Amino acid sequence: MRVYPTADIYVGRVFERSRAVEPTSSEESTAVEHTSYLMAQAIHHAIDEWKTDIIVIPSGLENYCEDLNRAVDAASNAGILIFAAASNYGNVMGxxxxxRKYPYWKLFCMFATTPSxxxxxxxxxxxxxAKYNFAILGEDVMIPFTQNVRSGTSYSIMIGAGLAGLILEFARHEAAKGGEDRLEKLPTVEGMSAVFATMTGDEKDNGYDCIVPWNILSQKLRSDIADKVAARRDVLQKIIAALERCY
Structure with missing residues (x-):
């Protein structure tokens, strides 16, 4: 909400317990009780009922799940951007x-950066x-309306998804009129990745592409007193140029 205050947010509960439940034998609980099944059903609900632009999956599973894989592919084919958490266990889980589908342009996996x-x-x-291994703030994130700070790639994907939402909203703004045909690829992983890449600069940090959102603005337009019309025009030109390089 702090990143994209005007977003319409829908929440689907997929955890019956504090941890994910994955099937390990045919004698265990039915598929309905498996977290992976619930995650897949939540994605289909977001596609068919909520008709969202973006889906955020702030948790992940150690093992592959065919139901979840098909659901992610369905969302991708429907033109919905998906953001999935990498994990918070380093290389213990990977x-x-x-x-882990992110190298195949099916979704966004966001790694975490420090505040610096x-x-x-x-x-x-x-x-x-992958071509892009995006990372954005995920350490010492201040939780709204509290004094608590949290860390994890789950926070990174929420911030990354909020940023993507702002970009999609900007593309529907009055300032973008006349450029709609050049912006049609924006709500794709390839298109949004091209825009994110304009915010990362040329240097990687430990192999990660660290997103700095204000990098999309020219230096002279980053102050509060900058010409807002010029700033919007500058951002639009940067987005269009990124998409043209991509396609």
């Missing part, structure tokens, strides 16, 4: 499922060597 924009958080798993 990148969890479904986040370094991707050296001990809980980050090693990236999978």
């Amino acid at each position: 990148v969890t499922f479904p986040a 924009i370094r991707a050296n958080c001990g809980f980050n798993p090693t990236h999978l060597g």
Whole structure:
């Protein structure tokens, strides 16, 4: 909410317990009780009923799940951006499922950075060597309306998803009129990745592409007294240029 205050947010509960429940034998609980099944059903509900632009999956599973895999593919094919948490266990677990689909352009996996924009958080798993291994703030995140701070890639994907939502909203703004045909690829993993890449600069940090949102603005337009019309025009041009390079 702090990143994208005007977003309409829908919440689907997929955890019956404090931890994920995964099937390990045919004698255990039915598929309805499995967290992976509930996650898949929540995604289908977001596609068919809520008709969301973005789906956030702040948890992951150690093992592959076919139901969840099909649900993620369905959302991707429906033009919905998916953000999935990498995991908070370093290389003990590695990148969890479904986040590990990110090298195949099916969704976004966000790793965490420190407030100083370094991707050296001990809980980050090693990236999978994709073209982009995006990381955004995920350490010492201040929780709204409290004095609590939290850390984890779950917070990174919420911030990343909020940023993507702002970009999608901007593309529907009055300032973007006339450029709709050039913005049609924006709500795709490839398109949004191209825009995120304009915010990362040329240097990687430990192999991660660290997102600095204000990098999309030219230096002279970053102050509070900058010409807002010029700033919007500048951002629009940056987005269009990124999409044209991508496609």
